[in-house]
Amino acid sequence: MEPSNNAMNIHINDFDGPLELLLHLIKQSQMDIYDIEIEKITNQYVEYLNKMKELNVNVIGEYFVMASNLMVIKSKLLLPKKDDLADENDDYEDPRNELVNQLIVYQQYKEASKVLKKFKKRSSMHHSIPARLPTVSEILDFNGDKIMNVDLIKDAFDAIIKKNHHYHKPYVHEINEWHYTVKEQSNWIITKIENKDVIEFNSLFNENDNLEKIITTFLSILELMKEHFIVVEQIDNKIYIRKK
Structure with missing residues (x-):
């Protein structure tokens, strides 16, 4: 996969954590958050962290923990299903499910945060004082x-x-x-x-x-x-x- 130029133009300080970075890469790649192309997104994520290391930027551990989790999910998807010969009705748990749930919750949190910031900005435009009119x-x-x-x-x-x-x-x-x-x-x-x-x-x-x-x-x-x-x-x- 060729590097994404846009990904290289962003800085680690632009994000609150690895989930926000992942959301950015998913949106940039125009992926469906419920059907993440895990191999592509893992490559982009690791490429991004490697670029940061080359620029001598200190990347905190949680970003590397996420990279490790992405690689584990990627490896699980590459493994053949145990029940290839079993009935189609047998349950299959997608290894991406937990990550998708985390991203959805985080996305909702960010949207709620934006609304609260708007209310805070709006409330800062008002002040309450005891009723008093000038003489x-x-x-x-x-x-x-x-x-x-x-x-x-x-x-x-x-x-x-x-x-x-x-x-x-x-x-x-x-x-x-x-x-x-x-x-x-x-x-x-x-x-x-x-x-x-x-x-x-x-x-x-x-x-x-x-x-x-x-x-x-x-x-x-x-x-x-x-x-x-x-x-x-x-x-x-x-x-x-x-x-x-």
Whole structure:
């Protein structure tokens, strides 16, 4: 059998053990795992280990144990069956069976390992913290601007958050890019005000809004107030936003 060039381009460190190396060679040779061409795969395996030795690579003992097992299986297959003259119904145990079972179990283990790694990667993108939302003072520094009614904005913020159904659930935030920006929400608010001159504060929020949208919208309101584009005022226990 001619050497497989692909087999020579792989390194022993690429594999977790002899079973994984065998699976690689079986897949590379496009063999049926349930009908392994034991002579061909043994030659490839031994050739691979010999190549590693020539390159002065330290190959651990378990790889040579597997090579020995492959040779034993190969020799058993070369021996004539004891019951050649017996009935065809007589049981015959294929010497490859144990190896095939090991490979199948190992393959299932590897697939399960891949799934667990995906879950681990996905879970690393989340973190749980005690439910805590930023205060208005934390969101934006007013720098002592007396024009803004800080208490009014703070009370409005608290009221909107308490109405939001997400407030009472554990806060789990997925780490990714936000879907809302202060600039976009500011333009959205300005458009609504230009159409009506005055809008009710609560009309900017919906009970099903996620925290990202709520906080971004509040930031936008605060920025617009700071830039003197809008005024927030209370009339008859309701809060309104109007153009400056």
